[in-house]
Amino acid sequence: MLELHHVAPIVHKTVVIKYHKLTMGSHKAWDGTLSSDDFYIAAKALCERWKEINSSLPQWTWIPSKREEGYLSLENVYHLDPNVDTTGEQGFSVEEEQEEQEEPADCATLVRCSHKDTHVYNFHIVYSFSYRVPVLYFRGYRCDGQPLDMHGGIKEDLDYSPSLLEEPKWTFMTQEEHPFLHCPWYMLHPCGTSEWMKLFLGPNQQDFVIFKYLASWLSVAGQAVGLRIPLNLHTEDVKKYASSINDGEVE
Amino acid sequence: MASSSSSHQGEILKFAPLQSLVDAGFWRRFSSLKLDTLRIDQSPINITGFYAPCSNTEISNHLTLLSESLSPEPSEQSPEVEFRRGNRNRCPVPGILYNTNTLESFRALDKKNLLTMEAKKIFEDICSGKVEEDSAVLSRFLLISFADLKKWSFRYWFAFPALVLDPPATILDLKPASNMLNVEEAESLAAACNEWRNSSLTTGMPFFLVTISSSSHATIRPLKDWKVCQGNDQKLLFGFYDPCHRPKNPGWPLRNFFAFICLRWKLEKIRFLCYREKHGLADMESSLIGEALISLPQEWRDPQCIPKAVGWETNIEGKLSSRIISLAESMDPERLAVSAADLNLKLMRWRQLPSLNLDALSSVKCLLLGAGTLGCQVARMLMAWGVRKITLLDSGRVAMSNPVRQSLYTFQDSLSGGSLKAHAAVKNLKGIFPAVEAEGIDLSIPMPGHPVPAQEVDRVLEDCKSLQKLITAHDVIFLLTDTRESRWFPTLLCANENKIAITAALGFDSYLVMRHGAGPINSTLNNNDHSSITVNEAAQMGTLSTKDADGSCRLGCYFCSDVVAPIDSTSNRSLDQQCTVTRPGLAPIASALAVELLVGILHHPNRINAPGEIANSIIGSSEQPLGILPHQIRGSISQFSQLTLLGYSSSSCTACSSAVVSEYRSRGMEFILQAINHPTYLEDLTGLTELMKSASTFQLDWDDGTDEDADF
Numbered sequence: 001m002l003e004l005h006h007v008a009p010i011v012h013k014t015v016v017i018k019y020h021k022l023t024m025g026s027h028k029a030w031d032g033t034l035s036s037d038d039f040y041i042a043a044k045a046l047c048e049r050w051k052e053i054n055s056s057l058p059q060w061t062w063i064p065s066k067r068e069e070g071y072l073s074l075e076n077v078y079h080l081d082p083n084v085d086t087t088g089e090q091g092f093s094v095e096e097e098q099e100e101q102e103e104p105a106d107c108a109t110l111v112r113c114s115h116k117d118t119h120v121y122n123f124h125i126v127y128s129f130s131y132r133v134p135v136l137y138f139r140g141y142r143c144d145g146q147p148l149d150m151h152g153g154i155k156e157d158l159d160y161s162p163s164l165l166e167e168p169k170w171t172f173m174t175q176e177e178h179p180f181l182h183c184p185w186y187m188l189h190p191c192g193t194s195e196w197m198k199l200f201l202g203p204n205q206q207d208f209v210i211f212k213y214l215a216s217w218l219s220v221a222g223q224a225v226g227l228r229i230p231l232n233l234h235t236e237d238v239k240k241y242a243s244s245i246n247d248g249e250v251e
Numbered sequence: 252m253a254s255s256s257s258s259h260q261g262e263i264l265k266f267a268p269l270q271s272l273v274d275a276g277f278w279r280r281f282s283s284l285k286l287d288t289l290r291i292d293q294s295p296i297n298i299t300g301f302y303a304p305c306s307n308t309e310i311s312n313h314l315t316l317l318s319e320s321l322s323p324e325p326s327e328q329s330p331e332v333e334f335r336r337g338n339r340n341r342c343p344v345p346g347i348l349y350n351t352n353t354l355e356s357f358r359a360l361d362k363k364n365l366l367t368m369e370a371k372k373i374f375e376d377i378c379s380g381k382v383e384e385d386s387a388v389l390s391r392f393l394l395i396s397f398a399d400l401k402k403w404s405f406r407y408w409f410a411f412p413a414l415v416l417d418p419p420a421t422i423l424d425l426k427p428a429s430n431m432l433n434v435e436e437a438e439s440l441a442a443a444c445n446e447w448r449n450s451s452l453t454t455g456m457p458f459f460l461v462t463i464s465s466s467s468h469a470t471i472r473p474l475k476d477w478k479v480c481q482g483n484d485q486k487l488l489f490g491f492y493d494p495c496h497r498p499k500n501p502g503w504p505l506r507n508f509f510a511f512i513c514l515r516w517k518l519e520k521i522r523f524l525c526y527r528e529k530h531g532l533a534d535m536e537s538s539l540i541g542e543a544l545i546s547l548p549q550e551w552r553d554p555q556c557i558p559k560a561v562g563w564e565t566n567i568e569g570k571l572s573s574r575i576i577s578l579a580e581s582m583d584p585e586r587l588a589v590s591a592a593d594l595n596l597k598l599m600r601w602r603q604l605p606s607l608n609l610d611a612l613s614s615v616k617c618l619l620l621g622a623g624t625l626g627c628q629v630a631r632m633l634m635a636w637g638v639r640k641i642t643l644l645d646s647g648r649v650a651m652s653n654p655v656r657q658s659l660y661t662f663q664d665s666l667s668g669g670s671l672k673a674h675a676a677v678k679n680l681k682g683i684f685p686a687v688e689a690e691g692i693d694l695s696i697p698m699p700g701h702p703v704p705a706q707e708v709d710r711v712l713e714d715c716k717s718l719q720k721l722i723t724a725h726d727v728i729f730l731l732t733d734t735r736e737s738r739w740f741p742t743l744l745c746a747n748e749n750k751i752a753i754t755a756a757l758g759f760d761s762y763l764v765m766r767h768g769a770g771p772i773n774s775t776l777n778n779n780d781h782s783s784i785t786v787n788e789a790a791q792m793g794t795l796s797t798k799d800a801d802g803s804c805r806l807g808c809y810f811c812s813d814v815v816a817p818i819d820s821t822s823n824r825s826l827d828q829q830c831t832v833t834r835p836g837l838a839p840i841a842s843a844l845a846v847e848l849l850v851g852i853l854h855h856p857n858r859i860n861a862p863g864e865i866a867n868s869i870i871g872s873s874e875q876p877l878g879i880l881p882h883q884i885r886g887s888i889s890q891f892s893q894l895t896l897l898g899y900s901s902s903s904c905t906a907c908s909s910a911v912v913s914e915y916r917s918r919g920m921e922f923i924l925q926a927i928n929h930p931t932y933l934e935d936l937t938g939l940t941e942l943m944k945s946a947s948t949f950q951l952d953w954d955d956g957t958d959e960d961a962d963f
Contacts, residue, residue, distance in 0.1 A: 107263050107419055108264060109266060110267045110500050120272075141274075141275070143313065174594050181276075183275070183279060189594075
């Protein structure tokens with residue numbers, strides 16, 4: 001995170017210019033996709049923006065990997081459900097018969113009197129080279145580490161956006177191998193991403209698209225997985241980056 | 252909670268137990284370690300747990316096991332060394348793992364003794380001074396487990412040994428640090444803590460000493476600098492990374508810190524700092540400063556003593572019991588294969604076919620009669636469409652010539668006389684997709700024109716009954732045998748039970764794929780048209796129908812356009828006759844069409860009664876998302892052409908006419924035997940004999956069969 005903070009402002013201007021040459025130079029209409037270099041810049045922009053708005057959520061962190069690739073990570077997003085009793089939820093019977101044991105009474109141990117079922121979520125934004133768009137990977141687990149699946153937990157946690165879940169068009173969730181961690185994570189399939197990003201950002205706003213991209217994308221994709229995106233994440237940035245781009249073009 | 256809700260002087264200090272969290276990655280890594288390296292070795296192995304100060308006002312930080320908790324080489328000692336420097340959110344804590352090979356031995360572990368052993372290590376590390384060098388050993392933990400690698404389930408139990416002070420520590424005061432310090436002190440302490448936490452040299456030291464000078468300047472030092480901290484007028488705080496979030500209780504690590512302080516430094520009045528964070532920075536609101544009275548237990552004066560300890564973790568319901576975690580969903584390769592296969596179909600539904608009914612496909616039970624070139628290919632296509640329940644029937648064995656054309660078999664299957672096709676096909680289907688519910692039936696289909704010797708009658712009747720039961724038990728029957736006559740009895744059974752039947756047949760360079768229409772009897776009744784006529788009544792009243800429920804004509808079956816009864820196909824009449832010599836491309840084409848036809852039927856609201864449609868020259872004219880639902884598809888490779896055809900049921904059909912079906916209903920197997928032994932009986936029964944007499948020059952083969960198709 002610290003490293004990000006130092007690097008990001010410098011990267012901005014230089015790459016904006018480069019981006020203009022590369023993408024604006026070609027007279028084709030923008031197709032809603034990003035190059036992997038753009039993704040890196042967009043990722044840094046998101047981190048910085050996220051920090052600025054001081055979300056109550058944890059911070060996005062760029063996790064570097066070999067070959068100059070990497071992904072964005074947001075870990076330990078808690079979902080608390082105060083009135084959930086998880087007994088037996090996982091579908092196996094806990095045979096406790098011979099196992100419960102007596103421990104010597106100890107008056108210095110705080111005995112939990114209520115149990116809140118906490119679900120923990122991790123979110124990763126990974127660049128898809130085949131679709132040329134960001135892909136949201138996520139996983140959830142109970143506070144003891146038991147992974148949540150679609151039927152056992154995740155659907156319930158998403159209950160405040162049921163109408164969105166009804167529309168499979170862009171909330172398409174599936175379990176896939178995480179490209180960096182090589183174990184199954186849930187993901188929102190990127191099939192339709194470029195199309196709705198094109199609609200969302202429009203062909204005329206290409207100037208700042210790279211900085212707005214992830215914030216705009218996340219405001220849609222995040223909602224689908226119950227990640228509450230602060231409203232002001234993508235409202236201010238156009239003005240802010242407009243000036244920096246103008247500066248860049250003058251040079 | 253209630254008893255400690257206020258920090259009244261003299262009350263017993265209650266510590267919030269540490270909670271464990273085992274990342275799925277730990278179990279995944281442990282599974283491969285167990286399978287590849289440890290095998291049946293049950294020796295304890297060193298592991299490393301990670302924790303950090305609490306950073307959430309509602310949730311305590313957990314002691315977490317990650318895949319990195321296991322050292323790369325289990326034989327190496329002290330894996331914690333490599334984590335010493337680095338991640339501020341992963342303060343390493345040494346632990347030991349006892350994994351047993353059976354549930355019984357898991358239960359038989361002497362938990363009391365194991366806990367005591369670890370407590371003893373802590374006690375010794377205190378006495379020896381090791382704690383001053385490496386304070387994390389104060390939080391040493393213990394894990395016992397039984398890894399059921401067949402079910403991908405893991406039973407485990409943590410213990411966080413705490414040396415029990417007797418008498419227990421009592422509170423003098425406990426408040427948020429911001430209340431206990433003046434503004435300058437709080438600011439200085441926060442700055443010092445942030446520096447400590449952000450330095451890779453110190454961030455891995457969860458216990459430390461804080462001094463605050465009279466000029467409100469806070470300094471943090473490691474435990475080994477104890478001597479420097481004494482004297483002067485400065486305030487001394489014993490600080491630790493507190494994983495607990497509770498405003499009135501310190502977390503578990505403080506217990507052994509107390510034990511250390513009273514054993515090693517002989518103090519009885521201790522001021523402590525429960526260090527907690529917010530947004531990655533020191534938070535003096537949630538951090539606590541307290542004062543407690545402790546006294547050294549008498550028996551601890553003996554360095555050989557066995558200290559009393561507690562610390563077994565409760566399960567998620569709060570009971571002292573083991574926990575179970577199930578990772579089948581993310582570890583079982585078969586489940587992963589299922590979700591991956593489903594993905595393609597789901598994507599298809601998303602992108603192209605929102606109405607695609609995957610449940611209908613995965614639940615439909617298909618019976619494939621014949622497991623040759625067609626059967627193999629149909630089975631593969633069915634799997635590709637998400638069909639899971641497939642039964643293959645064949646009495647043959649895999650011959651050396653088969654594997655190159657019959658896509659489910661390999662050279663191995665053809666060795667030693669050849670495996671039974673029914674069994675080899677199932678084995679290989681499961682090899683392709685383990686979740687397929689495939690079954691193989693070794694059975695030969697009774698055929699007209701193949702007279703049954705007297706001694707064989709019982710066996711043939713048995714086969715007939717088996718086939719009948721199989722057809723009853725399935726929803727869709729594919730007729731994929733290599734002779735025409737072997738399709739007769741299954742066609743009759745399907746007509747009788749109103750089952751969806753799909754035929755694929757091959758010539759040398761031509762093919763026929765068709766779906767049979769509804770049966771003559773059930774078609775009106777299955778459609779809820781408020782008919783009060785029962786099957787038997789209908790049969791008795793002779794109202795067996797060639798019409799569909801909606802009054803349109805029934806579609807024909809494979810035999811409807813024939814004017815001869817099925818006989819031994821040495822005679823020169825049928826398309827099938829040349830089937831053993833076909834161009835290799837035909838079977839995959841015809842099989843694929845047969846399966847696509849089924850998918851169309853399953854998605855049509857009228858299913859088996861769906862009217863036959865003819866390909867239209869206007870592209871995309873169909874209203875159905877899957878396109879038209881034809882009755883017959885005939886194709887020729889020599890012309891690279893394909894036609895859709897429509898043919899209605901014939902009242903003289905030898906397989907699906909009401910005369911034949913009602914005869915079968917009333918006479919059962921006796922009728923079947925007669926038909927098998929005397930095929931002309933069928934022609935007599937259906938009036939074909941008459942028909943042929945009247946039109947002796949009429950001959951039909953499929954090339955000019957289009958002439959009689961209505962609506963074309």
